[in-house]
Every structure is written in C-alpha cells, then in structure tokens.
Amino acid sequence: MTNVSMTVNGRPVSADVEPRTLLVEYLRENIGLTGTHVGCDTSQCGACVIHVDGKSVKSCTMLAVQAAGCEVTTIEGLANGDDLHPMQAAFRENHGLQCGFCTPGMVMSAVDLVTKNPDLTDTEIRDGLEGNICRCTGYHNIVKSVRAGSNAMKAAE
Amino acid sequence: MNDTGIGASVRRKEDFRFLTGQGTYTDDINRPGQTYGYILRSPVAHAKINGIDLAEAKAAPGVVAIFTGDDMQVGSIPCGWGVNNKDGSPMNEPPHPALAQGKVRHVGDQVAIVIAESYAEARAAAELIDVDYEELPAVADLATALDQSTLVHDEAPGNLCYDWEIGEEAQVNAIFESAHHVTSMDIVNNRLVPNAMEPRAAIGEYDSATGEYTLYTTSQNPHVIRLLMGAFVLQIPEHKLRVVAPDVGGGFGSKIFHYAEEAIVTWAAQKVRRPIKWRAERSESFLSDAHGRDHVTKAELALDQDGKFIGLRCYTKANMGAYLSTFSTCVPTYLHATLLAGVYTTPAIYCNVKAVFTNTVPVDAYRGAGRPEATYLLERLVDRAARETGMSQSEIRRKNFIPEDAFPYQTPVALQYDSGNYTATLDRAEELADVAGFQARRSEAASRGKLRGLGYSTYVEACGIAPSAVVGSLGARAGLFESANIRVHPTGSVTVYTGSHSHGQGHETTFAQLVSDSLGIPIENVDISHGDTNKVAFGMGTYGSRSLAVGGEAIMKALDKVITKSKKIAAHVLEADSADIEFKDGKFTVAGTDREMAFGDVALTAYVPHNFPHDELEPGLEEQAFYDPMNFTYPAGCHICEVEIDPDTGVVEVVAMTAMDDVGRVINPMIVEGQIHGGLAQGIGQALMEGARYDDDGQLLTGSYMDYCMPRADDLPDFKVGTTTTLCTHNSLGVKGCGEVGAIGSPPAVINAVVDALWDQGVRDIAMPATPNAVWNALNGAKTAMAAE
C-alpha cells in the first residue's frame, strides 16, 4: 500500500492504495466521487476524462500515484453549487446528453478543448472530441452544446 | 399550449444530476459489507469441461467463495417467446444455464464466479482456476451452421432452433412465375454489438432477517427481470425479491434481457450472506452482452409491367448464438417478417425463417430489432428494382405506396396499419434534402475527383409493443401492457410511478409534461419515479419504442381517473353535481357559474376530508391504471442520404443525412429530435463502420474499441431532421414512438447512396459495413471485371 494525496476539486484528499490503482479507481472507490465513469478498458471511450493540473486526462490511463500532489478537477467540481458551469448549462440547453453516462467525460473534454482554442469550427469540435464516445446522441447536439458553451465561456470572461 | 405541456421543448429535469456527476448508476452503488464478484468466462467457443480445480484459487488472498455450475443447480434462463415450426411443432429450446453445466458453448460463457474482498483480488484469484477443457469443433458461421455435423446442443439436431414461415409459398411462387420482372438479391444484415456506454453491472444482496433478496441491475425492465429470474431461475417469490434498475447508461435493447450474472450474484449473495457486486469490463461486454442483427437472406421482388410490386419472397437464416436470449426468437419472425410489406401495397408475401444455433454470443434485440433487417432487405430490393426497370427512386416508391386513403390498411403479413401518409413524408424529405440540386452537387464533386451518391429509404415500423392478445396468440409468454400510478400529495404536488424505464429517453421530463398539461400544474411539482419494483406496482419496461405509446397512455388513463375523482371532491365542496363540474387550466368550475376550486385545494381536501360523505367518497387522491394497447403503432418515414466517396482510398463521407419521420403527435420536439439523431448515428454506424466478426474457431475478432469501430463525432455529419404527423388512431395521445426510427430507416439509405455513387463504376452491391477497404475492393474488383469484358 502507498499513501497517495492530492487536491480534488479544491479539497485535499488522501488514501492508502495499492501502487497499481488507477486514478479513476482512486477517485471512484477511495474518494467516493462516482461522477467519473469507466466505459472501456482500452483508453478509447473518454467517459473517465478529468482535469489534472488543468489539462484533460483519461483517468483510466493514469495511475493514482502519478497524480500525487496534483490539482485534480472532476465533473463534481465544475459547477458552483447549483450554478452550472457555462459548458454544463450549454449541454442542458442544447440536449447534449441522453443517458448521461458519457457526459462527465464529454463535458470535461469540451471545457479543455475550448479553453485551449475558443474559436473552434464545428469540424474542429468534432475532431477534438474524437476520444470521447457517445452512443446516445449521435453527437449532433453535443457539437451544438460545445459551440454554445464555448461562446458562453467567452462571454463570461 | 402550456409552456411545460404537450408540444413544448422543455429542458430535461434529469440533466442537472447527470451534468454534475450525481447520477446513480449501478456501479456507483456500494452496499455495506459488499464483496466483489469476477466471472470466469470460457476462452474457447465449444468444449467439454472435464474438471475444474479450484484449490489454488480458493487459497488466494481475499477470496470469500467460488462457485461453479456444480454448485449452482437452479432453473434454466428462460426464453420469453415460443415460436412454432411450419408444421406446428414447438421450437427447440435447449437449456440455458447461468453457470456452465459440463460444456461451454461460446467464448465468454460463464464458468465460475469468484467472490473476494476486492475486485482486484477476485480477478487475480480467477486466474488461478484450472479448467480442463476438452475442445470441440466450433460452429461459427451462420451461413453453413445448418449443414455442420457438430451440434451446439444435442437437443437441437442440425443446429436448428425453428423453421418458421408466414404466407402461402405456393401462391407466391405462382405470382413469381408470371411476373414481368424479378429482382433478386442475397442480403446480409451484419452482426452488431450494442455497446451502451455503461457496461452491465449487478449487485446481489440477501437479508437473512426478512428472507428478502435485492438485485440492483443495469436493466431496461426491472419487473421483467424479477419475473424471469424469480419465477424461473431462482424460484424466489415476487414479494421476497426487489429489483432496482437505477440510472442506466444506455440500453438499445441490450439491457432488456435477463442475464446470467443477475441470477449468479443474487443466488450467491444468499450463500455468502454478503452483498456481491459484479461489473463488466468492456471486453466482457463484447463477450456477454447479447449481440444484434446477424441475418442472411435470399430476397426476391416481383413486379408487373407497370412497375407495381406483385410479390415478395424471402428466405432468412437468423443467428440465435449459443443460447436463446429473452426475446431472441421473436426478432426474426414477428418483428421482421411481419414488416415485409413495408410502406407498399405488395399483395402477396412469403417469408421463411430458419433460426440457427452457433457457438457465438446469444443474439437478441438491438435498436429496431427485426424491423431494421426487414427495412434493409426491402429497401435494397426496391433500389435495385428501380435501377433494373429504369424508374427513379422517387417514382418506384410513389407508385407502390399504400395510398393515404387506404388506412386502416391490412397487410398480407398480419399487421393492420392504422394511419400514415407516405407521400407527404417523401415530399418533405426530398425538399429538405434538396434532391433537386443533387445533380449539380454530383458534377461539382466529380470535378474534384469524388464520386457522389444519393440513397433513399422509405420505411414503416411496428412499435408500441404491444397488444397482449395479439402477441399472446403469436407465442409471447407475457402480456405487454403498462402500468401507471399517480399519487397526488396533500399540497398538490404529484409523483408518478411508471412501469416504463428511462435510460436516456427523458421520461422524467416527457411524462411530467403529460401531467403538467393535463392537471394544469407546474412541471416542477411533478416527479416521475421508475426502476424499482418496490415502488412501482408493475411494469413491462422500455423497449420497442413503447414508453410513450403504452406507458404514457397508462399515465393518461390514471390522470383521467384522478380528474374524475377530483370532480367528485369539487362537486361535494361546491355543492353541485359532479356531472356539472368542468376542469380546465387547473381549475374545477361549476358549469355556467363562477364557483370554482383550484386543483391544489381539491388535493388538500382529499386528505382533510372533514365532512366527506364516506359512503360516496373515499379520502385520498391516488389512482392506478393499466393500459393494454389495441394495436401496434406504425411510425414511418423517409431517410435520404448523400455520400461522397474518394475512389483512391474508398473512404465514404456522409455529407448529408436527412430524416423525415412521422412519429405521431410529438410531446417534446427536442427529445424526439435527439432520439432520431441517436438512431441515425447507430444506423450509419451499421452501414459504414460496425461489424462483429468471428473467426472459424469462434473467437471474436472484434472484441474491443480497438477493433470494433464505434461511430465518433468526426465520422458523422450534422443531421437534417423533420417530422410530419398523422395521429395514431387508437391511443388518446395520438403518439407512435420515435426511439428506433433512426436506426431502422437509415442503413439502406446509406448503402443505397454508396451504391448510387459506385454504380457507374460497375459496382452493383456492397455489404455492410461499407468500410474503406470494402469500397476500395468493390471499386477495383469492378474495374477489373469491366476491363475484362
């Protein structure tokens, strides 16, 4: 067992885990944050995307120990109380989610994507979400949501 | 229209929890004292088990217990639908054990469960189990399975489950003999893996104090699981078994069925007296979730000299996989062959279906279930017939459509369509797709060296499953009604308990709109509860686009009862006759007077019945209804796809996808469009990307997202969708269903477009999925053939 500490959604957390523990397991099982999902075992689906030190990361592809000491943001840390982050609000407004399973990863990827480049075309949005699979929406409304979320984030600056 | 009522694009009530990571999916639930189960699965497709050595595994760290088929002697997992052979004899229905009994029949078949303190320990211990497999030849290929000497089940000679037919073969053959033109095709409907993004999971729990079992499971229909597992597999009576299907991350049919793992964790929880959580890794999902489609068909269409369809005959082999999953047997028969009239007046139809066992994962319903297979073969035939007879794609369809004034229309294959206007839908689709401008776009593409094609599909489907009497007469072993319970609380807020289950469809919003509209109360005052057999009286669940058409109607019936009772209460308070009470906009009024009572006051009075005449009026305001539909509902539509192909690489780009669908009355247009988008993506996926492949040994070659091609954002275009409306004539809402139309209508439109693009290059057909490799080979094969001529 190894003690792993980090800051998750602004709160210091710590747990004793086996060194092989994946970051997503640490978050879900040790810290109890089940908003981050696991949809595959080959790093393909993106349901597990979170931010580590401000960058989007597939948390199934990183060991918890690798994130020791880092600032981690999960989907639970995005809203301000009941006030949704503009990207979350855009997904709601544009019906960018159905079953909600891919949604946490999709939203976290989208936030990172538009933070890096606030002026994406629709084609660039589609390319940028290539690592996130959604089986429900056909992506049409996700692309619409990301575009709207991006505009709202710009407006909020 | 009230702004949260019928017809409004109300933003979804469920979204806040999903967007903030507060959804509760099965794997998010942890029970006190929980252990973890790992299912050891067969690595081979077909083998005798000569022995299982558990000694080392049992001694591994953290192991609580290990069970194999020898320990778990319970009932067989039942099939929900009996289909008879042509001669009237029943189908072959071999046992379907939860844990293998002496033999394994597909890669992924369950052999043992290892229960340990952690998932990692359970998984590690499973690797120490030594199973002595005596490998047998595998039956892996559907097309040749009936001719093989190897039997998947000794009980099923020739690997045949059933040999079923509909229609008069001799009569249809006679029509073909005198036909002016016959179009013939060999058609394969490719095998798909549903791939809901949430992998299946289950938690079994046993309370020794009460003798009650609880199963948390990723299911589209918890009551059906309770019935199948409780009554048939484990013999647990309903009042001792609670099944909870909490938030479920997509289903698409794959979470209808009762799966072995549900029975295993429930049964084993009683043995170890601790809760057991099992969850599939994605590679396990590929090997254990029921797959979809997988038909091979010889199909022929007969036309007269005017281009009218006069006969259709089809011979289909349908893969059942290794065991009969819950709805597997009805998919190629009653959900497929009965749809072969399509939107056309074809007067004579014959279809023979042979259901076949193979050493592959069971095959069952996947979004559309049977109807996409019917639509695909019909629309490929129609497309080809148009080319062979020199008609345009629009003309051949218009000529053969069931006319608007012919409804109700009795097809030759059992169904009676209640309403539709296929010409109107086609007109609107052609407009939205700008078919008129296609030739110019094609020339422009040609100038860039690209091949552009346009493909049509006009379809009808039967959903809103289903009238119990009809399906009962066809072999269904259950009724397919739905229940609703409306509980009006003393201060006028409402909880609706529905037997439908939402796993993405947005029932918590759409159903609340029905209540808001009907009772005239704010939508915030309405909550929809579903997915727990201890809360909801009964339910048949969600599949076959039935939630609104059946579950929604049950809610409407219960609302009617609430209003009737409320009128009695208002009449009592207002000292009038209840026949004179009118209800509008949330107010009860004595007709012709200004005496009125708000809904909230009625609710309060119901629970504060200080001077009720108790022999006439009971306190309380809560009503229950069961609704069993009169008929299926028949959504229909026209999908038009435009593709551009790069002849150098074979890459097909869907440049435009237009869907014009008649789904009856639309309650929430935003949600309906979303459902159609999702179906289109799955349909395009089937046509261009997805395909489950087995090798000759029965090994699944496409067992992960590395090799099974899931549609991603950059594979798809923005969709153009629209609706036309004819109302369903036999339900009060006039609704038909929208969940499956996208997946049913689109695959032939895409393939017809690909063939259109390649036709002048000599390509006549292409199988799904039309991958770049397949397209390039078709193009270059055709070029070689043309050069040789």
Ligand code: FES
């Ligand atoms: S769980 Fe699929 S990419 Fe991480």
Ligand code: FES
């Ligand atoms: S909303 Fe269900 S997978 Fe994306």
